Amino acid sequence: YPKKIKPPELAAFPISPSEGNGKRALLCQARGMYPDLVKFMWKDQAGNEVKLSDTEELLEQRDEGQEVRVTSMLIIDQQKARSNTFTCSVQHEDKVDNIKIPAGNQS
Template identity: 30%
Template sequence: MATQLVQDHLTLTRRTGQSISISCGGTGPCYDEYTFWYQKKETETFKIIFRYHKSSCAIMNRYDHPQKNDFSSEKIQNGCSLKIENVREDHSASYYCGCWKSGSGSHTVKKPEVTVCPVKTEGRVEGDTALMCLASAMYPPLVRISWKRQKGSKEEPAPAEEKQQELSGSKSSAVIRLVKNETLYNYEYICEVQHEGVKTETPTAESKL
């Protein structure tokens, strides 16, 4: 269960090149010693930036955020803050801190169950296959899903021109990718799921709907 934390500054504006700090407090009810920072840009899903220790403010996991080297954690009087030393236009977003509320039961990390399969989608056109990678039943419920492909021994990221849809819920996350059928004949697509610093790779067999 999520708990409400305290962010003193809801709107901050800085010029390009300046620094900015966003505070996060009220972490007492968190069930363990860790808190998370997230970034939310318009038209995009939430992206986790890093996990940090709520007492020391030390960063524990940076995950795979595309701007991960731009962010740092800073200890302040009433908690910790997210700091950007050199602000750029592409940092424009909403930033949230969050943790999981303590309860009567114990909490342990549970790795995700990963399912990779073709699915039917409304946007699929003739000659395309929609591949879904679904991660579910994990704890904490925060994962990062990405696709890559392999031909023989050569491995490479899935091409940027392929359309992709991201879906997320309270207990599961999924990424659906549209791939040309002819491409599936030449490449094996692999779903990579990152959870709590551990990566799991699941390949998909060539198939069409």
């Protein structure tokens, strides 16, 4: 019988990459959802989709363990991160959830 749709649990946090080269990584993770397909979109403070420059990248990683976890990682310029609050928007089925990540000044 069909499994019930289960929305993802979201978590988001900034991390400082160890090599520190002026970059900051923002992580957005969705887990435990069914079906396990999610689509991530990153937006800046103004609500615009983040356009990546040459020095920035967007990575996605999928882990299948007890539950599926999909993580989107936005690697951006620290200067840009400092002055912006980013929103990670996660679409699952026909529902979209937003979670804010204060990029802030944490060292």
